[in-house]
Amino acid sequence: MLEALLVMALGAVVLGAALGYAAVRFRVEGDPLVEKIDAILPQTQCGQCGFPGCKPYATAIAKGEAEINQCPPGGEEGIHKLADLLGREFKPLSAEHGVEKPKSVAVIDEQACIGCTLCIQACPVDAIVGAAKQMHTIVASQCTGCELCLPPCPVDCISMEPIAESVETWKWRYPVVRIVPAQKEAA
Amino acid sequence: MSVLQRLFGFHGGVKPDYHKDASTSLPIAVAPTPTFLVIPLHQSIGGPPRPLVKAGERVLKGQRIGGADGNASSAVHASASGTVVAVEMRLMPHTSGLSAMCVVIETDGRDEWVANQPFDYRSATPTQIRDYLRDAGVVGLGGAVFPTYLKLNAGKQGKLDTLVLNGAECEPFITCDDVLMRERAAAILKGAAIMREMLAAGKVLIGIEDNKPEAIAAMEAAARAANAAAADAAIEVVAVPTRYPAGGAKKLIRVLTGIEVPHGERSTDYGVQCFNVGTAYAIHEAIELGRPLISRIVTVAGNVKQARNYEVLFGTPMQDLIALCDKLPDSDRVIMGGPMMGLLMPGEDVPVVKATNCVLVGSKKLFPPPPPEMPCIRCGECAKACPADLQPFEMYWFSRAKIFGKAQEYNLFDCIECGCCAYVCPSRIPLVDYYRFAKSEIWAREVEKEAADVARERYEFRLLREEREKQEKAAKLAAKTAAGREKAAAAVAEAAKPAATPEEEAKKALIAAALERARAEKSLVHPENTADLTPEQQAEVSAIEARRAEIREMAKPQLRQDD
Structure with missing residues (x-):
C-alpha cells in the first residue's frame, strides 16, 4: 500500500517538474491568436468597434470580451474569416457599430482649410501633411478612410470620397449563370 | 531547317478552325x-x-x-x-x-x-x-x-x-x-x-x-x-x-x-x-x-x-x-x-x-451565343486539354465557391487563360471567366492586405512616436524644475555671501537711498476720496467696513468646513 502511494507520489512529482519545465522552456511570447485576428482586421484604426484601434479590438476578441461582428470596414467577409478562425458562429454586422460602406478616402477642400492642425492630430496613420496656419492635404495612398478627421475639423472642409474603379483595379465579375426559359415545342 | 532538329510535344491543346x-x-x-x-x-x-x-x-x-x-x-x-x-x-x-x-x-x-x-x-x-x-x-x-x-x-x-x-x-x-x-x-x-x-x-x-x-x-x-x-x-x-x-x-x-x-x-x-x-x-x-x-x-x-x-x-x-x-x-x-x-x-x-x-468583328452567326451552362459532370476533358498541366475542374469548383486559397493551391496563377478547357467542356461552362474572376479577386485582396500592413505599421509608429514625445516632454519639464531649484539655491547663496568690495557697498547704498526716496514720495500722496470727509460720509465708510469684517467672519468657518 505504502509502496504504491510512494510510486504514485514520485510519478506526480516527476511529471509535475517536467510540465513546469516545459511551461518555462516553451513559453509563447505574446498571444499568437491576437496576431492572427489582427491580420484579418482591415487596419482602418477607425475605432467604430468601440476600441481605440484594431489591435485592442483583436485583443478583446481573443479574450472573449468582444463580439466578432463589430467591425464595419471589415464587412461580412471579415466576420466570416473571424468566425472561421475562432470556430464561432457567423453573425451579421452589428448595426450599433455602423454599416459597411464602399472604401473611401478623405479629401480636404484646400480653399476652406484654415490650417488648425486638428485633423493631423486625429489621423491614426499620419496620412495628413501640413503645419499650423498652413494648408493641409491628405496623402490619399495612405488614407484608410477611417473618418476620424471629420469631427475635429472646425470648418467642415473634409469630405469622404469613394474610391472610383479604374482600369487597373477593375475586377472580373462573377460569371452570371443565365437561366433561359425552355423553348415551347411546337404542338 | 535542320532535319535533325528534335521537337518535343506539350500536353493538351486543341485544334480549332484557323480562319487565317x-x-x-x-x-x-x-x-x-x-x-x-x-x-x-x-x-x-x-x-x-x-x-x-x-x-x-x-x-x-x-x-x-x-x-x-x-x-x-x-x-x-x-x-x-x-x-x-x-x-x-x-x-x-x-x-x-x-x-x-x-x-x-x-x-x-x-x-x-x-x-x-x-x-x-x-x-x-x-x-x-x-x-x-x-x-x-x-x-x-x-x-x-x-x-x-x-x-x-x-x-x-x-x-x-x-x-x-x-x-x-x-x-x-x-x-x-x-x-x-x-x-x-x-x-x-x-x-x-x-x-x-x-x-x-x-x-x-x-x-x-x-x-x-x-x-x-x-x-x-x-x-x-x-x-x-x-x-x-x-x-x-x-x-x-x-x-x-x-x-x-x-x-x-x-x-x-x-x-x-x-x-x-x-x-x-x-x-x-x-x-x-x-x-x-x-x-x-x-x-x-x-x-x-x-x-x-x-x-x-x-x-x-x-x-x-x-x-x-x-x-x-x-x-x-x-x-x-x-x-x-x-x-x-x-x-x-x-x-x-x-x-x-x-x-x-x-x-x-x-x-x-x-480587331475581330463578330456576329451572332460567326460566334453563336454559348448554350446555357450545365453542371460539371467531372468528365475530366478539361484536364486532358489543359496545356499548362493543371486541373481545370478543381480550379473551377474552388473559384465558383469563392474559396480562393484552395484555387491558388491548384496553381490558378499558372493558368494562361488560353480557353482550351472551356472549348472542350461538354457542359459548356465558361471556365476561363471563373478563373479571371478568381484571379482578379485574389489580386484585389493582396493589394488590400498590403495597404492594411502599411496602415498597421504607420499606426504602430504613431503610437510609438506619441509615447516618445510624452517622455521627452516629461524629461524637459523635470530639467526645467531642476534648473529653477538650482537658481533659487544660487540666489540664497548669493545673499549669504558678505559684500566684498567697496564699489558694491556704494552701489547698494545708492539703491537703498533710491528706495527710501520712493517711499517718502509715496507717503506724501493721499487718496483724495478718503480726505476731508464729512461726518456722515465717515460714518457710512465705517459701516461698510464693519459689514465687510462681518462677512469675512461669516465666511471663515465655512471655508474651514470646506477644507
Missing part, C-alpha cells in the same frame, strides 16, 4: 492617319507613364508624350505630328468599359518626325541599351505587352543558350506575325541579332507553326542570308506542329528545347528567353532606325468583307480600321485579340494600342 486565309491574301497596307489620335498613356504592364505634354502643345511624330515612371514602366510616343487637343479620360480598349488618361492629338497631315538618331548599341552598356528601349516604348507585341527592356536580362549566368523567337501565332483569325515574317523577315532577324548580342545567346530558334509555309520560307531565306553574312549557323527556323496554344511562351520553349520552366521560375535561369517576332522588329526599328514604337501590324478579320493586315498608328480608332474592311451589316461586337483569348470591347470607338494584335 482570309487576311493573308493581301499584303500589309498602311492605315490612313486619322484626324484625331487618342493615345492612352498606360499601354503596357507596369506603372502608368506620366504625361509629358499639355493641351495646346505641338508634337512631332515619335515625340515622347508619356515618360516611364517607376520600376517597370515604359514610355509612350506621339504616333503622328499635330497639336495636343487634350490630356483627359477617354474610353479604353478594355472589357471594363472604364476610362483612363489619354493624350488626344489633332493630326496635321504633315507627318513630321522628330530627329531620328540610330542608337549605337555596340558602344553602350547594357543598362544604357535597356534605358533606351524603355524610352523608345518597346514592349512585347505578342499580346502581353510586358516591357521588353526588363526581359533583355541574361539571368544568373550572364548568358543564354537559346533565344527563342515566337512566330507560332496559334490563335485563330490572327495573322499579323505571319505577314510581318513574310514581308519583313530581314528586319526581324536584325532585331534578333541585337537581342542575341545583349543576351549573349548561343543560338536563335525561330518557331513557326507549320500552317504558315510562306512565312517559314521567307524566314528561312533571311536566316540563310544572315548566317552567311555572320559565317555561322546560329539562326535556325523551326516549323512546329500546328496546335493551339503552341504560341504560348512556355509551350513554345518546351516544344523547341524540351525545357519545362517550373512554376514561379524564370526561363532565363534555364538558359532560354522568348520574344515575339513583332518585338524583334520593333527593336530593330528603335535601335537601327531610331524610331520609337508608334505603330504595329493589326489583323482586321471576322465578320468583314475583306479581312486584311494593316500597319496602324497607336491611337487610331478601331472603327476606322473596320470601315476600311467593310463591316458586314449583322456585326454586333468587336473583340481585341482572337476568339479564344480576346477581350470584348466596350465599343468601336476605342483606340488601337500596343496590345492590339487583332
Whole structure:
C-alpha cells in the first residue's frame, strides 16, 4: 500500500517538474491568436468597434470580451474569416457599430482649410501633411478612410470620397449563370 | 531547317478552325492617319507613364508624350505630328468599359518626325541599351505587352543558350506575325541579332507553326542570308506542329528545347528567353532606325468583307480600321485579340494600342451565343486539354465557391487563360471567366492586405512616436524644475555671501537711498476720496467696513468646513 502511494507520489512529482519545465522552456511570447485576428482586421484604426484601434479590438476578441461582428470596414467577409478562425458562429454586422460602406478616402477642400492642425492630430496613420496656419492635404495612398478627421475639423472642409474603379483595379465579375426559359415545342 | 532538329510535344491543346486565309491574301497596307489620335498613356504592364505634354502643345511624330515612371514602366510616343487637343479620360480598349488618361492629338497631315538618331548599341552598356528601349516604348507585341527592356536580362549566368523567337501565332483569325515574317523577315532577324548580342545567346530558334509555309520560307531565306553574312549557323527556323496554344511562351520553349520552366521560375535561369517576332522588329526599328514604337501590324478579320493586315498608328480608332474592311451589316461586337483569348470591347470607338494584335468583328452567326451552362459532370476533358498541366475542374469548383486559397493551391496563377478547357467542356461552362474572376479577386485582396500592413505599421509608429514625445516632454519639464531649484539655491547663496568690495557697498547704498526716496514720495500722496470727509460720509465708510469684517467672519468657518 505504502509502496504504491510512494510510486504514485514520485510519478506526480516527476511529471509535475517536467510540465513546469516545459511551461518555462516553451513559453509563447505574446498571444499568437491576437496576431492572427489582427491580420484579418482591415487596419482602418477607425475605432467604430468601440476600441481605440484594431489591435485592442483583436485583443478583446481573443479574450472573449468582444463580439466578432463589430467591425464595419471589415464587412461580412471579415466576420466570416473571424468566425472561421475562432470556430464561432457567423453573425451579421452589428448595426450599433455602423454599416459597411464602399472604401473611401478623405479629401480636404484646400480653399476652406484654415490650417488648425486638428485633423493631423486625429489621423491614426499620419496620412495628413501640413503645419499650423498652413494648408493641409491628405496623402490619399495612405488614407484608410477611417473618418476620424471629420469631427475635429472646425470648418467642415473634409469630405469622404469613394474610391472610383479604374482600369487597373477593375475586377472580373462573377460569371452570371443565365437561366433561359425552355423553348415551347411546337404542338 | 535542320532535319535533325528534335521537337518535343506539350500536353493538351486543341485544334480549332484557323480562319487565317482570309487576311493573308493581301499584303500589309498602311492605315490612313486619322484626324484625331487618342493615345492612352498606360499601354503596357507596369506603372502608368506620366504625361509629358499639355493641351495646346505641338508634337512631332515619335515625340515622347508619356515618360516611364517607376520600376517597370515604359514610355509612350506621339504616333503622328499635330497639336495636343487634350490630356483627359477617354474610353479604353478594355472589357471594363472604364476610362483612363489619354493624350488626344489633332493630326496635321504633315507627318513630321522628330530627329531620328540610330542608337549605337555596340558602344553602350547594357543598362544604357535597356534605358533606351524603355524610352523608345518597346514592349512585347505578342499580346502581353510586358516591357521588353526588363526581359533583355541574361539571368544568373550572364548568358543564354537559346533565344527563342515566337512566330507560332496559334490563335485563330490572327495573322499579323505571319505577314510581318513574310514581308519583313530581314528586319526581324536584325532585331534578333541585337537581342542575341545583349543576351549573349548561343543560338536563335525561330518557331513557326507549320500552317504558315510562306512565312517559314521567307524566314528561312533571311536566316540563310544572315548566317552567311555572320559565317555561322546560329539562326535556325523551326516549323512546329500546328496546335493551339503552341504560341504560348512556355509551350513554345518546351516544344523547341524540351525545357519545362517550373512554376514561379524564370526561363532565363534555364538558359532560354522568348520574344515575339513583332518585338524583334520593333527593336530593330528603335535601335537601327531610331524610331520609337508608334505603330504595329493589326489583323482586321471576322465578320468583314475583306479581312486584311494593316500597319496602324497607336491611337487610331478601331472603327476606322473596320470601315476600311467593310463591316458586314449583322456585326454586333468587336473583340481585341482572337476568339479564344480576346477581350470584348466596350465599343468601336476605342483606340488601337500596343496590345492590339487583332480587331475581330463578330456576329451572332460567326460566334453563336454559348448554350446555357450545365453542371460539371467531372468528365475530366478539361484536364486532358489543359496545356499548362493543371486541373481545370478543381480550379473551377474552388473559384465558383469563392474559396480562393484552395484555387491558388491548384496553381490558378499558372493558368494562361488560353480557353482550351472551356472549348472542350461538354457542359459548356465558361471556365476561363471563373478563373479571371478568381484571379482578379485574389489580386484585389493582396493589394488590400498590403495597404492594411502599411496602415498597421504607420499606426504602430504613431503610437510609438506619441509615447516618445510624452517622455521627452516629461524629461524637459523635470530639467526645467531642476534648473529653477538650482537658481533659487544660487540666489540664497548669493545673499549669504558678505559684500566684498567697496564699489558694491556704494552701489547698494545708492539703491537703498533710491528706495527710501520712493517711499517718502509715496507717503506724501493721499487718496483724495478718503480726505476731508464729512461726518456722515465717515460714518457710512465705517459701516461698510464693519459689514465687510462681518462677512469675512461669516465666511471663515465655512471655508474651514470646506477644507
